[in-house]
Amino acid sequence: DAGYFLNVTKSVKIIIGSPSHQPSFEILPIMAEKTFNEYGKTQAIDLLFEGSGFSRQGKIGFEPAAGSFLSSASRLFVEGMDFDLTYFPLKHLGYKSVVAVAGEIYASMSHPRLLSVRLGVSAKLDFSHIKDLWLGVVTAAKEHGFSAVDLDLVPSPNGLTISVSAIGEEFKLTKGRTVKARSMDLVCVSGSLGAAFLGQQILEREKKVFSQTKDDSVQPQLERYKMLIGSYLKPELSASTVTRLEDAQIYPSHGYLVSHGLSDAVKRLARESGLGVKIYADKIPFEGNSFSSGKELDIDPVSAAMNGGDDFRLLFTIPILSAEKFRRDFQTFDIIGHLAQPEVGSVLVSPDGLEHPILAQGWND
Numbered sequence: 001d002a003g004y005f006l007n008v009t010k011s012v013k014i015i016i017g018s019p020s021h022q023p024s025f026e027i028l029p030i031m032a033e034k035t036f037n038e039y040g041k042t043q044a045i046d047l048l049f050e051g052s053g054f055s056r057q058g059k060i061g062f063e064p065a066a067g068s069f070l071s072s073a074s075r076l077f078v079e080g081m082d083f084d085l086t087y088f089p090l091k092h093l094g095y096k097s098v099v100a101v102a103g104e105i106y107a108s109m110s111h112p113r114l115l116s117v118r119l120g121v122s123a124k125l126d127f128s129h130i131k132d133l134w135l136g137v138v139t140a141a142k143e144h145g146f147s148a149v150d151l152d153l154v155p156s157p158n159g160l161t162i163s164v165s166a167i168g169e170e171f172k173l174t175k176g177r178t179v180k181a182r183s184m185d186l187v188c189v190s191g192s193l194g195a196a197f198l199g200q201q202i203l204e205r206e207k208k209v210f211s212q213t214k215d216d217s218v219q220p221q222l223e224r225y226k227m228l229i230g231s232y233l234k235p236e237l238s239a240s241t242v243t244r245l246e247d248a249q250i251y252p253s254h255g256y257l258v259s260h261g262l263s264d265a266v267k268r269l270a271r272e273s274g275l276g277v278k279i280y281a282d283k284i285p286f287e288g289n290s291f292s293s294g295k296e297l298d299i300d301p302v303s304a305a306m307n308g309g310d311d312f313r314l315l316f317t318i319p320i321l322s323a324e325k326f327r328r329d330f331q332t333f334d335i336i337g338h339l340a341q342p343e344v345g346s347v348l349v350s351p352d353g354l355e356h357p358i359l360a361q362g363w364n365d
Contacts, residue, residue, distance in 0.1 A: 013322050035126055041153055044127055048151065052138045060148040063115050067172035073104030079159035082288065085205050090129055092137025092234045093162070096312075100259065101166035102144040103312050107255035109178070111242060115146040118163040120156030133162075144239045174246055181253035181273040181317050186326070187337040190241065192231070192315040193262055194301050195287040197308025199225065199232035201297050227287045235312035239334070240328030248329050250314035263306045263360035265315050266346050269339075273317070276344030279337035279358070282351045306348065307361065 036044055047054040062072065074312040077083060077097055085093075098115065105112050117137055121130060134151070141149050146166070222229060245252070254273055256265040262279070270277045284305050294301040305311075317339060318326045327335070337349075346358040 010151050024262065032278035036121070036135075037155075039127060044130075045151055045153060046320040047127075048134045052134075052149075053142060054138065054149045057100055057148065057150065060116070060150050062147055062167075063135055064113075064169050065171060069110075069170045069172070069175050071105060071108040071168040071170055073101040073108075073168070074101045074163070074165035075104075077162040077164075077325055079161065084203075084207070085160065086207055086310075088233060090132040090134040091139075093153040094138075094175045095140040095234055096131040096136075096219075097162045098137055099235055099237055099312055100257075101164050102140070102146075103257035103259070103314065105153075105166055106237065106242050107167035107257045107314055108170060108259045109174050109242055109245070109252065109315075110170040111145050112146045113165060113169050115141050115149045116165045117149065117151045119151070119153050120161030120163075121153055123155045123158050125160060129183040131272050144202060144237075152197060155215065157355040174251060177249070178251045179253060179319060181275060181339055182320070183275060183339050184322065184338075185253060185276060185321045185339045187266075187269070187339065188281065188316050188322055188330075188333045188335050189258065189262075189285065190237070190327070190333055191311075192285045192287045192290070193258065193313060194284075194290055194304030194306075194308050194312050195231035196235060196310040196312070197232075197344065198287075198290060198293050198297065198299065198301070199228035199230070201299060202228060202293065203232070205297070213265070224289065225293060227289070228293060230299065237312060237314065237364040238250075241314060244330070247300070248325060250318060250322045250326055250330075252318055254317045256315045258311050258313045258315050260309050260362075261305070261307045261311075262315075263358050263362065264362065266358055267360045267363050268317070269317065270346045273339065274342060276340035276342055277337060277346045277358075278340050278344065278349055279347070280349045283334065283336040285336075306358070 020086065046056060077093075077100075079085060083093055097117075101115070102112050115137075117132065119133070130153070138149070196304065202222070202225050206222065209220065254269055256268055259263045262284070266277050267277060281302055284302065286301055286305070290301040290304070294304065316333075320338075326333070347355040348358050349355050
């Protein structure tokens, strides 16, 4: 027994490394570092900031450029609902929590500026664990260009809770050149969809098998699922996307972070643009082994892309007049559909040309 995980028989973590490192489950040892009670909250936060590259400040702020606009994003991660510490490395969890809000900032064509983190910490986690989590937060904050970060720690009776919020800055020129969406504007995504959901299902399956065995030396063979598992545990976004769009003078009329499935993002797009949306199933990008893994799990990869979660991909609508330049300069994006007249609604077009209404959890229509 690993000691500090209270809700599982065995505590494990996933190691996702370079191709030479096999992803594996690993028993987590009891750590011997000082407890929060020995450090105290203030000293613990001071120690976390030491060597982080960020300074601890009573208040954080920045001076925006003249005429710029501020955007905000927030996300709450609750243990048992949004993540499972049985197999989720704390460092990856911290990284992912920052990517979640940075992605929302990018979707609004803004640049990340301020990051605020609140951690609800239960008794089963100690300073060494929060240090790992914080390392992931700091790594992502630097990667995505946040200029200042603050942190608070509060006790939690029911596991780990992570609250992250971010402030971004959209420049006046970008705001001024954004045009209203029109029918036939392109719908584009920044990478494969559905992989994160499939990766999570693989981890859940292996967790069940691992918890039933009495031999801790038996390790699941996860190498062939590495891309899917990595998509779930450590999603990545390019920090240069907004700058590159600005430099190319391409200004999306709408942008979303695909974090609750493609269907949800498409429904939001249709509602906020007042237009119809056509998504083509055969244009949706997938990881290479999504279909073989989906068959193994009895999950349709298209359904995983439409209704799964945690892909953390950017979805933009690109003006049709910028289509040629976008295709040439942004080849990491996939064009998966286009806007249409309002009466079309939100539809998924199958390879045989049939149009199926898009449904999403949380929506009545």
